[in-house]
Structure formats: structure tokens, C-alpha cells
Amino acid sequence: MATALLAHVTAQLVPARDSSGWSLWAASLGLRLRKTLLAYRDCARMVSGTRLTNTEYMKTAELLQVAVPLSTVYSYTLSFVIEEQAVYPRPGERSPDDDIPKRTAKLDPNEFPLLCRSGAILLDNFDRRYKEGLRLIVHGMRHRHASRHA
Numbered sequence: 001m002a003t004a005l006l007a008h009v010t011a012q013l014v015p016a017r018d019s020s021g022w023s024l025w026a027a028s029l030g031l032r033l034r035k036t037l038l039a040y041r042d043c044a045r046m047v048s049g050t051r052l053t054n055t056e057y058m059k060t061a062e063l064l065q066v067a068v069p070l071s072t073v074y075s076y077t078l079s080f081v082i083e084e085q086a087v088y089p090r091p092g093e094r095s096p097d098d099d100i101p102k103r104t105a106k107l108d109p110n111e112f113p114l115l116c117r118s119g120a121i122l123l124d125n126f127d128r129r130y131k132e133g134l135r136l137i138v139h140g141m142r143h144r145h146a147s148r149h150a
Contacts, residue, residue, distance in 0.1 A: 002047040007056035009033050022069060023138045030073040030134045037081040041090060044081035069141050076137055077130075084126045098123050 009032050037043045052058075087098045100119040109116045121129070 002050035003053045003057065005036060005043070005047060006033075006052070007054075009036050010057050010059075023142050026069045026073045026141065027134055027138050029070055030077045030130075033074065033077045034081055034130060037077070038084070038091070042085060044078050044085060048078050048082065069138075072137060072141070073134065076133060080126075080130055080133065084130075087123055087126075100124065 010029065012028075012032060037047065040046075087095055089095055100123055103123070104116050104119045107116050
């Protein structure tokens with residue numbers, strides 16, 4: 001199942017022309033992978049650590065010649081979705097263990113002022129958080145790539 005899912009997601013990334021940039025493909029992989037993983041309960045857990053049964057998924061990385069950027073985005077996306085699906089096991093259905101006001105009420109605001117204010121950031125707004133993290137990763141890779149070729 002994991003192999004079929006990954007082959008489906010990455011097959012859509014093969015560049016239509018040579019001028020498309022790897023950073024666009026890396027970001028697209030992350031966004032498409034996250035969307036696919038969120039469509040199925042515990043899908044990220046199912047995919048994580050799976051041994052692939054064929055090489056279809058790997059063909060995209062070979063064509064793009066960017067194994068490390070794609071691998072980094074892949075790992076970030078899997079771990080992010082695992083955490084996201086822990087909070088929302090089913091779309092729109094928050095786990096009772098992750099009720100923000102209840103969690104915040106357990107914290108001493110003098111000892112944990114940052115965590116008291118960050119519940120909504122850490123346990124909600126997953127779309128925004130994911131995209132911000134993905135931008136940080138791609139920007140860092142772009143910066144590293146530029147400095148290596150300067």
C-alpha cells in the first residue's frame with residue numbers, strides 16, 4: 001500500500017520541461033504527500049518505516065537528481081502528518097487529549113508563559129505551520145545550493 005501511494009504521489013512530479021526548478025518539485029512533493037496522507041486515517045504511520053516493494057517511487061528522485069532535498073521534505077512531511085493526525089485522528093475531529101484550553105489550564109503561566117500562549121500554534125493551524133516549515137526547508141536548501149555554486 002505504501003509503495004502504491006508513494007508512486008502515485010511522486011509520478012505527478014516529473015518535470016514537464018528542463019527549466020522547472022528542483023525547489024518547486026520539492027515543495028510540490030511535500031504538499032501533495034501531506035494531502036494524500038491526510039486523506040486516510042493513520043496513513044503517515046502506515047507509510048513511515050515501510051519497506052518499498054518496487055522502485056517506482058525512486059524513479060522520480062532519479063529523474064530530478066535531488067535525492068537529499070526530496071528525502072528531507074519526505075521525512076519532514078511524514079513526521080508532521082503523524083503529529084497532525086495524533087491531534088486530528090479523523091478530519092475535523094480533534095482528539096480529546098489535545099483540547100487546547102484543558103492543556104493550557106494544566107500549565108503554570110509563570111513557569112511556562114511561552115507554552116501557555118502557543119497552544120493554538122502547536123495544536124492548531126496545521127496548514128499554516130506546515131507551509132511555513134516547508135518554506136524554511138526549501139529556502140535553506142536553496143541557500144545551500146546557491147552557496148555551493150557561487
